[in-house]
Amino acid sequence: MTKTILTTILALSIRTIAADPAPASAAPLADSSPSKSAFSTTYEDITYSFDTEEAKNAFVQKVTASIYHQIGGKASMEAAIEIFYKKVLADDRINHFFKDTNMAKQKQKQKAFLSAAFGSPVKWTGLDMRTAHADLPGLNDTHFNAVAGHLQATLEELKVKKELIAQIMAAAGSLRDDVLNRKPAAK
Ligand code: HEM
Structure with missing residues (x-):
């Protein structure tokens, strides 16, 4: 049996x-x-x-x-997401965007998205970033920079190596046009 x-x-x-x-x-x-x-x-x-x-x-x-493995995999991502959203929700420039959000679900989704983006073998199956942020009126560069700043501060707090932080911030930066729902800048 x-x-x-x-x-x-x-x-x-x-x-x-x-x-x-x-x-x-x-x-x-x-x-x-x-x-x-x-x-x-x-x-x-x-x-x-x-x-x-x-x-x-x-x-x-x-x-x-992968970056995911090098920063410590699942356990590190869990720690990072907790710290990250504490910062986001304490920031009056951006916390209003999350006033109706189920934060437990959002943390799960963000963890899954960033894990996949950093090279976890578990693929992201949620919305693409353009669709996910399409209904957030007034979302602009200031908001994006605030979120990116909290991500960077989180990684620094967790003592992630500088080179890895640079790679992660470049990856996050590459999502700016999608998150802000605008055409990619002309090269
Ligand atoms: C690199 C930057 C960002 C990443 C990687 C990211 C990632 C995500 C992900 C994975 C979701 C869930 C998508 C789904 O439902 O399948 C989401 C939703 C959302 N994001 Fe972002 N995001 C970014 C920037 C921002 C910014 C700048 C804001 C506003 C300040 C924001 C506010 C939201 C809100 C309000 C939702 C919807 C939450 C809900 O369902 O109620 N995000 N984002």
């Missing part, structure tokens, strides 16, 4: 990855034959399986080189 439960749990936690890892929401393998799951690796409690050892190694290499 216990064995059956364990086998079921194991089968459910295994996902097949071809070129790219599947999102956490992907359907579990219906056919988890030994040949398909011969090369597997577990990262943050999710087991990813591959057709070849090369594919598995490429996945491990990519994940461990």
Whole structure:
């Protein structure tokens, strides 16, 4: 009985990855034959399986080189999101945007989005940034800069390395035109 439960749990936690890892929401393998799951690796409690050892190694290499992994993965992201939203909600320039927001859900979403953006193998399945911020009247650069400033201060407080902070801020900055719902600046 216990064995059956364990086998079921194991089968459910295994996902097949071809070129790219599947999102956490992907359907579990219906056919988890030994040949398909011969090369597997577990990262943050999710087991990813591959057709070849090369594919598995490429996945491990990519994940461990990611910003997400380098800043400390899930635990660091959780700490960062808590500190970040304390700052955002204490800032009168921007906190009115969140007056009707369920902050528990927002924290979950932001954690999932930023984790994926920084290279977690779990893909973001929520709204794209243009759609997510389309109904926020008056949202402008000042607001964006305030949010970006809180993100940077959070990372500094958590003693994230300077080079990583620079990479993260560049990634966040690249979302400005989408968040502010305007055309990308002409190059
Ligand atoms: C790099 C900058 C930003 C990122 C990465 C970001 C990320 C996100 C994400 C992931 C969501 C949830 C999308 C979903 O529902 O699927 C969201 C929603 C939202 N964001 Fe942002 N955001 C950014 C900037 C801003 C700024 C500058 C403001 C305003 C000061 C803002 C205010 C909001 C609000 C009010 C929501 C909707 C919350 C709700 O559902 O009630 N965001 N954002």
